[in-house]
Amino acid sequence: MNDLRPRFPGLDGALAAAVAIGLTELAAGLSSAVPSALASVGSFVVDASPGVLKDVAISVFGTADKGALAIGTVILSLIAGLIIGRVAVTRPMVAWAGFGVFAVLGIAAQVSQPDADAVLVVIGTGLAALAGVGSLFGLYRLDSAAQSADPRDSVARDNARRRFLGAAAGAGVGAAAAMAFGRSAIIRRSEEVRAAIGLPPVSNPVADPGPENDFDLPRLTDIVQGEPDFYRIDTALIVPIVDAERWTLRVHGMVENELELTLDDVMAMEQHERYVTLSCVSNEVGDDLVGNAKWQGIRLTELLEAARPIDGADQIVGRSVDGWTAGFPTEAAFDGRDPLLAIGMNGEPLPRKHGYPARLVVPGLYGYVSATKWVSGIELTTWDGFNGYWVPRGWAKRGPIKTQSRIDRPFRGEPQEPGSVVAAGVAWAPTRGIARVEVQIDEEPWRDAELSVPLSDDAWVQWRADLDLTEGRRRIRVRATDGTGETQPSTPTPPRPDGATGWHTIEVDVV
Secondary structure (H helix, E strand, O other): OHHHOOOOHHHHHHHHHHHHHHHHHHHHHHOOOOOOHHHHHHHHHHHHOOHHHHHHHHHHHHHHHHHHHHHHHHHHHHHHHHHHHHHOOOOOHHHHHHHHHHHHHHHHHHHOOOOOOHHHHHHHHHHHHHHHHHHHHHHHHHHHHHHHOOOOOHHHHHHHHHHHHHHHHHHHHHHHHHHHHHHHHHHHHHHHHHHHOOOOOOOOOOOOOOOOOOOOOOOOOOOOOOOOOOOOOOOOOOOOOOOOOOOEEEEEEOEOOOEEEEHHHHHHOOOEEEEEEEEOOOOOOOOOOEEEEEEEEEEHHHHHHHHOEOOOOOEEEEEEOOOOEEEEEHHHHOOOOOOEEEEEEOOEEOOHHHOOOOEEEOOOEOHHHHOOOOEEEEEEEOOOOOOOOOHHHOOOOOOEOOOEEEEEEOOOOOOEOOEEEEEEEEEEOOOOOEEEEEEEEOOOOOEEOEEOOOOOOOOOEEEEEEEEEOOEEEEEEEEEEEOOOOEOOOOOEOOOOOOOEOOEEEEEEEO
16 A cells, blocks of 8 residues: 555645635635735734734835745745645545644634625535645645566556656646636736726815926935835735725714715815825835825815814724724814825825725824724724724834934945045924934034925935045934934934934945
8 A cells, every 4th residue: 555655745745735725715716806815814913913913024025025935925825835735645535624724713713804705605616626626635646656566567656657747737827827817817806906096186286396406416316206116014915905986985983974975975075185194103214114295185084074073082093904903183184294095105096005995194203003904994982992903012002203313325234436426315293394404424423414495394315415424434424303302312313103213324435
């Protein structure tokens, strides 16, 4: 009996798992009512992970953390398939049990997603699991046949080996193709709908940046960042695919007049534009989890006034289609900062990864308490009655963005020639504006930098300064003063619990 066993049971199991994963993605690509099993399970993992683990992922992978988690999920699934493959050689029921567990976990995660059709999910994921089991036993048979072929009959032996290798290669290529086709179909379906939606006209459009707003220096961050450069930090393993035709926004909770708006309703309301800088609370001093863009949408205050909050409703909670939540004080909507329910970014409909079809943009607050992407609900509640997603995970409930400045050029550690060097960077203090930026070389006196004309008090500014560098290792640091006269503190603190502080400092060798 031993000579009839497959030689590569682990490989057979991993390939069978790949087939099952690929078919679940294919099912998601074929129907918008079947969420991606990979994304759904990954979202569950993200939600269940400790906050410290998520901080580590962000610090190690940065904005690539979602891709790293997706790859990690696939790798773990393949390893599980490998183990099942090895064990099921002598215990075939392990294959049924293992792929059955995969199916149950996938279905449970998928049906928890918005707009999921439970029947289609069960059919799609169930068939994928059955295909995985069938692939495993089919590979077993071919693998065993290749090993048991009469060594004296070289033709029969070679044919048996080729059949197995062809089947193994076919399973791998087929799984990859199914996954690629499914993922591309999901993205294509969403992009086709997004491209067909034009933004309505704006009542008072803001001016495009001119030379006075943008120094246009090499290696200096653009004053307005396009979609590819704008940072992305969220808990979504794979960007949610939202059907704009079925999307609604519900304004509810402690209100006298509950609202439910479609995208057409939102687009029919008066549109406004704002230049607003957003920042992630995880941003270390000098890092790039911050960006500035032109946002278009309707004033959040108009929605709230139409809903008529009742007394005591002192927290606004944004709810995403994927279940993520953020909460900020109701007063932030009425203190003059003028937040938006945004549907556009830089003159185009919101990109998928930045919240299409709608998101919240609240100047002056870190994203973890305000910037709900793929928003589907706005709830009025009490301050003590609810904590947003990140608050129980160790982050402060209030998250005002701290005054910050960053050196973009010269790069840290980049050799410089003695003489004049143009240093430059960006500084931000949304809702307060930047009044002054100063630069220092070693222990020399601080000197004022030139500032670009601000696009708004909510947007960052560029700064530049001509520095005279002498030979040796030189330390350059920067600090900013906001519109209230407060200078960013020198004491370095980590991002947790409410944002990093300190002066961005670099060292360069002048040779």
